[in-house]
Amino acid sequence: MTIEAATRQFALVAGEASGDLLAGLLLDGLQARWPDLKAVGIGGPQMLSRGFETWWPQEKLAVRGYIEVLRHYAEIAGIRRQLRARLIDERPDIFIGVDAPDFNLDLEAGLRASGIKTAHFVCPSIWAWRPERVVKLRAAADHVLCIFPFEPELLAKHGIDATYVGHPLAKVIPMVPDRAGARAALGLDADAAVVALLPGSRRSEVRHIAPRFFAAAALMRKVRPSLQFIVPVLPTLRAEVEQLLQASGMAGQVMLLHGQSHAALAACDVTLIASGTATLEAALFKRPMVISYHMNSLTWNLIMRHKQLQPWVGLPNILAGEFLVPEVLQDRATPQALAKATLDWLDAPEKIHALQQRFCAMHTELLRDTPTLCADAIQKVLEG
Template structure:
């Protein structure tokens, strides 16, 4: 390599991608302290010295219909980022998740001679497997976080490296509930429910009302129960705080900024939105109920396209239903309260031994593996 600093372009679209990217960037920084890193970053990436061209929150959109409502702004952002990197070519560009935004960007950058990596495989195993050809056209390498993803790429002969998941390295195999409760100021003897309605504004709109109804009903049955809602960021904190005020249960809920892992570890059971948080709850070895709601039209489209048996990550990784997953009209207090009560009472148990086994599969020094893969690609 020449003496000039290496240049890395990177775009993350949501909180989970920010965590993955920051861990990888920390190891790249160890090897190249003066690396120039820029793109679209979350707060953890900013801590690693990444310059952000736009606020990552602008990309945090979920669902086909929801994306269409923001399409003009998203296209403007992508065009601006593309032009920036064409004018200032990085040694490598890394798209972290957000495939609808990142893959078209990667394709154009690769066509202009820039090496590209996509971190977190799109769900080709769940729907439209033929998308893998477009992914191969857009990328030099895919970094996968789930073990079964690599098999799909190997079948088609496209470069893919399974690196594990950074959270599996960070979360202890035996999390300390007492320590987490002490950290959050929760009595050790309390019965605690952690509630995570999602990190995106659209998720909160769909899930927060039925989640708050569930909290109200559970607390009515047992007033001594403690409910903790960790907000993903300050924007979500304000939205949740306002919803709690409006619903009249603000004094009955502990709302905290961040600290989702501590909230999960402190809990007896977790109610949460489907997504990366379900993986974290599994790594924390906590029983859970997983829920998700989509815009009606998005759901109708996905019903025709989605081929996997499950949508909750613990079930996908176990290849069987080890946690209840609720979708659309089933996401109601009438359904969720009995499920949570059974878990709280011990009447129904979840396969914590399976959680532990999956944890070991994913514990692979992901941050270092991802950084090494990126640096090896730069040096090729």
């Protein structure tokens, strides 16, 4: 019987919202190749909408930061032990860990040692920080699906098989975003300048970053009273965000969106944004940005300051190999500094035009048929 005709069971784990999006597109390719595929493990709404069977809520794994992970370590480690035991007992055709390397790499290594084929979707950022992960990755994955074009060559130097599959977001986000349409849909003034504030999608991020962003917005409003501010908010965080706005004096002066981060990026003139995948989304929307981040100081000192390999943390800057957009991080992320850096973009139309040209080239390079390329790579692993 050929692989195409066989009934397959694939196991996947996606630990947070960005991984859920990636895994959803991965499943599109896998289900097109194997229509009777059964997919199980841990996933979110994008995966569930494609018939995925999740054994634990994805939110159990959506914890970020050294100190924050320590608080939840026992529960997360227990889930991983139970999942490993169940998968070894059920013997799926392949296990695919989608991002979440702190959870998935150890799981993959255990499954691979038991004879289960493994793949990892999204190369850990060994080129940016924590280079020791390359050793773990080599032990964990039979194959790595890479979302950036320079990664397979880097992994080959370490004896790791990999395939560049493009970045799924490059296909989701239009090459020419409809700013006017997004503003009309959100009920924004078509002519006034719009600033999108994106302080992150995790509770810990919102607590550390949102107060600084809202204080910066208050300063910007004093300089430019006509500015419109929008904030995409997950429903589970809305009450907390409303409290932070009240504390900052910005309640009623900021439009809270029900999620809709893509609509916010399409509509805005500039975004003040937390470092992470959202910065790449902003680049694909061709929007100027100020990248910021703030976390528990012990986490920052233990991990970021001592394990960072490049001078950039924002994905647009890493891909460009230069500071295309400013990064205002940790102790430097004062409301005054954030407000100034954001307002500077509104006074630099020529600089914005040049930036948009760079972002268009970046978008083109990342645009590939990701679902099909993923399925091709997984089929080779299965046949290997």
